[in-house]
Amino acid sequence: MQILKNVIVPLQNDVWLCDVKFNTQIHEIVKKEKVPSQSKKLIEYISHNRIHDLHKEQYLILLPAAIDPHVHYDDPGFTWREDFYSGTLAAAFGGITTIIDMPCTSIPPVINGESFSHKLDEVKNKAVVDYAFWGGVSGTEFDTGDVRRNMKVLKNKGVVGFKIYLISGMDEFIALTKGQLEKVGYIARELNMLIAVHAEDKVFIEKKSRQFIENDRNTFKDYCAARSTEAEYRAIKTVIDVAKKTNAQFHIVHLSSKRGLELIREAQKKGLHITTETCPHFLAFTQDDYDHLGNILKTAPPVKYNEDREALWGGLIDGTISFVTTDHAGCDYPREKSTGNIWKDYAGIPGSELMLPFMVSDAFMKGRVNLCELQKLVSTNAAKQYGFQYKKGSIAEGLDADLVLVDILSETRIEAEKLHSKGKYSPFDKVNFKGKINRVYLRGKPIIEDDVYVGRKGEGQFLYPSRA
Numbered sequence: 235m236q237i238l239k240n241v242i243v244p245l246q247n248d249v250w251l252c253d254v255k256f257n258t259q260i261h262e263i264v265k266k267e268k269v270p271s272q273s274k275k276l277i278e279y280i281s282h283n284r285i286h287d288l289h290k291e292q293y294l295i296l297l298p299a300a301i302d303p304h305v306h307y308d309d310p311g312f313t314w315r316e317d318f319y320s321g322t323l324a325a326a327f328g329g330i331t332t333i334i335d336m337p338c339t340s341i342p343p344v345i346n347g348e349s350f351s352h353k354l355d356e357v358k359n360k361a362v363v364d365y366a367f368w369g370g371v372s373g374t375e376f377d378t379g380d381v382r383r384n385m386k387v388l389k390n391k392g393v394v395g396f397k398i399y400l401i402s403g404m405d406e407f408i409a410l411t412k413g414q415l416e417k418v419g420y421i422a423r424e425l426n427m428l429i430a431v432h433a434e435d436k437v438f439i440e441k442k443s444r445q446f447i448e449n450d451r452n453t454f455k456d457y458c459a460a461r462s463t464e465a466e467y468r469a470i471k472t473v474i475d476v477a478k479k480t481n482a483q484f485h486i487v488h489l490s491s492k493r494g495l496e497l498i499r500e501a502q503k504k505g506l507h508i509t510t511e512t513c514p515h516f517l518a519f520t521q522d523d524y525d526h527l528g529n530i531l532k533t534a535p536p537v538k539y540n541e542d543r544e545a546l547w548g549g550l551i552d553g554t555i556s557f558v559t560t561d562h563a564g565c566d567y568p569r570e571k572s573t574g575n576i577w578k579d580y581a582g583i584p585g586s587e588l589m590l591p592f593m594v595s596d597a598f599m600k601g602r603v604n605l606c607e608l609q610k611l612v613s614t615n616a617a618k619q620y621g622f623q624y625k626k627g628s629i630a631e632g633l634d635a636d637l638v639l640v641d642i643l644s645e646t647r648i649e650a651e652k653l654h655s656k657g658k659y660s661p662f663d664k665v666n667f668k669g670k671i672n673r674v675y676l677r678g679k680p681i682i683e684d685d686v687y688v689g690r691k692g693e694g695q696f697l698y699p700s701r702a
Contacts, residue, residue, distance in 0.1 A: 235255055235256070235257055235261060236255070236256055236257065236678065237253060237254065237255045237256075238253065238254045238256075238296060238637075238639070239253045239292060240252075240253070240266070240283075240292040240293055241253075241254060241292070241293075241294055241295070241296035241639070242269055242276070242280070242293065242294065242295050242296065242605075243263065243296045243629050244271070244297070244605045244606040244608070244609045244629070245263070245265075245629065245630075246606070247606055248268055248271070248606070249268065249269050249270065249271040249276070249604075249605050249606065250265045250266065250267065250268055250269060251265075251266040251267050251268075251269050251293075252264055252265055252266060252296075253266070254296060254629070254637075256635035256637075256675075256678050257635070257678050258634065258635060258677045258678040258679075259631075259632055259633060259634055259635055259677075259678070260629060260630060260631050260632065260633055260634075260635050261631065262631060263629065263630075263631060271604035271605045271606055272601065272604050272605075273598050273599045273600075273601055273604075273605075273642065274601065276605070276642070277642060277643065280293045280642065280643060281643065284643075294639045294640060294641050294672055295605070295639070295640040295641075295642055295669075296629065296637060296638070296639055296640075297329070297590075297608070297609055297612075297613070297629075297637070297638045297640060298609055298613045298614065298626070298627055298628050298629050298633075298636060298637065298638075299329055299330060299331035299332070299613065299626075299636035299637055299638050299674060299675070299676070300328070300329050300330040300331070300332075300589060300590040300612040300613050300638070301330065301331075301332040301333070301334075301557075301612070301613050301616040301617055301620075301622070301626060301627065302325060302330045302332070302333045302334070302559055302560050302562065302586050302589060303333070303334040303394075303511070303557070303559055303616045303619075303620055304334065304336065304487055304488070304511065304513075304559035304560060304561050304562070305321060305325075305333045305334065305335055305336065305559075305560060305561075305562040305563075305586060306335070306336050306338070306339040306561070306562060306563040306582070307320075307321035307322070307333075307335050307339075307357075307562070308321075308339050308340070308564075309321070309340065309353075309356060309357050309360070310340055310341060310352070310353065310356040310357075311339070311340050311341025311342075312339055312340075312341070314566050314656075315563075315564055315565045315566055315570075315656060315657065316562075316563075316564045316584070316655060316656050316657070317360065317656070318335075318356075318357035318360040318361055318365075319360040319361075319362065319691055320654060320655055320656050321333070321562065321564075321586065321655065322360070322361050322362035322363045322365065322694055323362045323654045323687065324562075324584065324586045324587040324653060324654040324655045325362070325363050325586040325587065326362045326363050326674055326676070326681050326682055326687065326689065327587050327653075327654050327671075327674075327682055327685075327687070328586050328587035328588060328589060328590050328591065328671070329590040329591070329638040329640070329671050329674055329682075330363060330586055330589065330590065331363045331364055331626075331636040331674065331675075331676045331681075332363060332364045332365070332366070332617075332622065332626050332636070332697065333363060333364075333365050333366075333586065334365070334366045334367065334368060334394055334620060335357075335365060335366075335367055335368065336368050336370075336397055337367065337368050337369055337370030337393075337397055337407070338370055338372075338397060338399070338402070338404055338406075338407040339404075339563070340353050341406060342406065343370055343372060343404075343406050343407045344367055344368070344369055344370055344388070344393070345369065345370045345371065345372050345374075345375060345384060345388075345407075346380070346384040346387065346388070347384070347387040347388065347391055350367065350369070350387075350388060350391045350393070351391075353367065354367075354696060358692070358696065359691070359692040360691060360692060361691075361692065361693070361694025361695075362681065362687075362689055362691060362693070362694055363676060363681075363694045364626075364636075364676065364677075364694050364695050364696075364697050365694055365695075365696060365697065366392070366393075366394050366620065366622075366696065366697045366698075366699065367392070367393050367394070367696075368393055368394060368395060368396065368397045368430065369384075369385070369388035369389075369391075369393035369395070369396050369397070370396060370397045370398065370407060371384075371385065371396050371397075371398050371410065371418050372406070372407045372408050373408040373409055373410050373411070373414060374408055376414055376417075381417065381418065381421065382421050385418075385421050385422070385425060385427070386425060389425050389427055392696070392697075392698040392699065394428070394620040394621065394699050395422075395427055395428035395429060395430055395485070395620070396418065396422060396427060396428070396429050396430065397429075397430045397431075397432070397487075398410050398415065398418060398429060398430070398431055398432070399431075399432040400415070400431060400432060400433055400434060400435065400436055400469045400472065400473075401432070401434050401435070401436035401439055401440075401469075402432070403534070403581075409436055412472055412475075412476065415429075415431075415472070415473075415476050416476050416479060416480060418482075419476050419477070419479070419480030419482035419484075420480050420482070422480075422482045422483065423480055423481055423482040423483075426483075426701070427483070428483045428484070428485055428619075429482060429483065429484050429485065430484075430485045430486075430487050431469070431473050431484060431485070431486055431487065432487055432488075433466055433469035433470045433472075433473055433486050433487070433494070434461055434465045434466055434469050434534070434535055435464075435465045435466075435468035435469045435472070438464060438465045438468055439460055439461055439465050442459065442460035442461075442462075442465075443460040443577065446459070446460060447577060452575060452576050452577070453576060454521070454524045454529070454531075454532065454536075454576055455521065455524075456576065457532065457536060457576045457577065458521050458536045458537075458538075461534065461535050461536050463490075463491040463492070463493045463494070463538060463542065464493075465535070466489075466490060466491045466493070466494045466535055467491065467493045467494055467497065470486060470494045470497045470498065471497060473486065473508070474497060474501050474506065474508065477501070477506045477507070477508055478506065481507075482507075483507040483508075483509075484506075484507065484508045484509075485508070485509045485510065485511070485619075486498060486508065486509070486510040486511075487510075487511060487559070487561070488511065488512065488513050488516070488533075488535065488559070488561045489510045489511065489512045489516070489546065489549075489555060490512070490516045490535045490536070490537065490538050490542065490546075491535075491538050491542045491545075492538075492541055492542045492545035492546075495510075495545050495546065495548075495549045495554060495555070496545075498510050498554060499549070499554045502554065509556045509619065510549075510554070510555050510556065511555060511556060511557055511558065511559045512546045512549070512550065512555050512558060512559075513558065513559055513560055513561050513585065514558065514560065514585060514588065514589055514592040514593070514596075514662075515531070515533060515537060515583060515585070515661060516537055516538070516542070516543065516546055517543060517546055517547060517550075517558075517592075517596065518543075518592065518596065518661070518662070519531060519537045519543075519661055520537055520538065520539050520540050520542075520543055521536070521537055521538065521539065523537070523661070527661050528571075529571045529572070529576070529579045530571060530583065530659050530660070530661055530663075531583075531661050532571070532576070532579055532580070532581050532582075533561070533563075533581050533582055533583060534581040534582070536581075547602060550597070550602075550603070550611060551602060551603065551607075556615045556616070556619060557610070557611050557612070557615040557616045557619070558589060558593055558611050558612060559589075559616075560584075560585030560586050560588075560589050561582070561585065562583075562584050562585045562586045562655075563581075563582030563583065563584070564582065564583065564584035564655045564656055564657030564659075565580040565582060565657050566580075566656075566657065567657040567658060567659040568659070571659070583657075583659070583660060583661060584653065584655035584657050584659070584660065585660075586655070587653050587654060587655065588648065588653075588660065588662055588667075589612070590612055590638070590671070591646050591648075591667045591669065591670075591671065592662070592667060593608060593611065593612050594608070594640060594642070594667065594668070594669035595646075595667035595668045595669055596667075597611065598642075598669075599642065599668040599669060609628070613626070613627045613628070614627040614628050615627075620699055621699025621700040621701060622697060622699060622700070623700070624700055625697070626697075634677050634678075635675055635677060635678035636675060636676060636677065637673075637674070637675040638671060638673070638674050638675075639671070639672040639673040639674075640669050640670065640671055640672065641669065641670045641672050642668065642669045644669065644670035645666050645667065645668055645669070645670060646666070646667040646669065646670045646671070647664075647665075647666050647667075648660065648662045648663055648664065648665045648666075648667065649663065649664070650662075650663035672684070676689065676693070676694070679693075681693075
């Protein structure tokens, strides 16, 4: 049995100074005194107590390890960009012990039972943290009539839901039409499964892109104009229309705009089951940052404007946006980001290693959320949505001892070349985050200690979601 003494723990809606006993699971939480939940008061409390007690792990924040439910670790098939070892290692260094990998950036894509089993065989001996899979539905499946059968098989295999695109740049995983999305919606409702949607309008984007390319327009602003707030707005409106018709559960991935947020907020008020997420790059950057960051900042969808960034923070705070994810998608940098053609440069950034440090610094330490709200945005809410709440997402007796110790009196200097993804780049390069990860536990075992990996490759386990 291990014990962490005098750690500061968010428990439901209050924060307590506790002793926490655990082995692979949390065994006992001994509450000592209630402490402030807001960063300013909590810093004062910690500073005062550390004067009297210099033990290394005392008066550190103890959080449930973070969950990143939207990653592209490219394995098998695109492993020059990332593989399951490098991706999950980056996650571990970032305080994440559960990831959910997307189906589209694998060869073959995870769209049936055979490809699911192939992927699991390829990655199971590489994982540093626990993991789950999304299944996918590609437009190619409608040619064979296997959509229903494949979705049912994938549900039984243990996917958390089904990812679809309304526009796709991948030959192996093509976008769905509105009619195809309706068919998937009816099947998903029958199976009681979630559909995650990359929501950008194909017709709008292809028309704008073609016009710009034909007129030799090749700037980041042109790329952003082709994938503007209007593109996201139209696609989300399509999803809402399908949700009304099918009564299926939908999740909008990587939300980037104020207009999209407002559509989702209104749909939620009307009782539609539509949830959403956003990413650190949409909360931190705008198109103006391209001037000093260049094509490192290119993602799909692209970052928007300051009013969008502020609206997304508001959506996190009021609960319209359920949680933060990364859309982790690294590349062979700098080669794939330096083609000289904005339309061909790779759209994606690695993010798993920096999600929790960013949220500690910019959400909690800047006073946007308290400690209880922080844990919900980086762990609890995702665990509930994807069926892992009986193992992950909170610090509670009987749950896995997936834990992160954070020192909020220290800082973290981001150096892109020292990150653990294969692609050594980040828009957060040379940024100082307030707070520092001290230690990370996976099922009670330390895997990160003082910036050193002390775990074992392959000890991550596949997670089957609870369907309750």
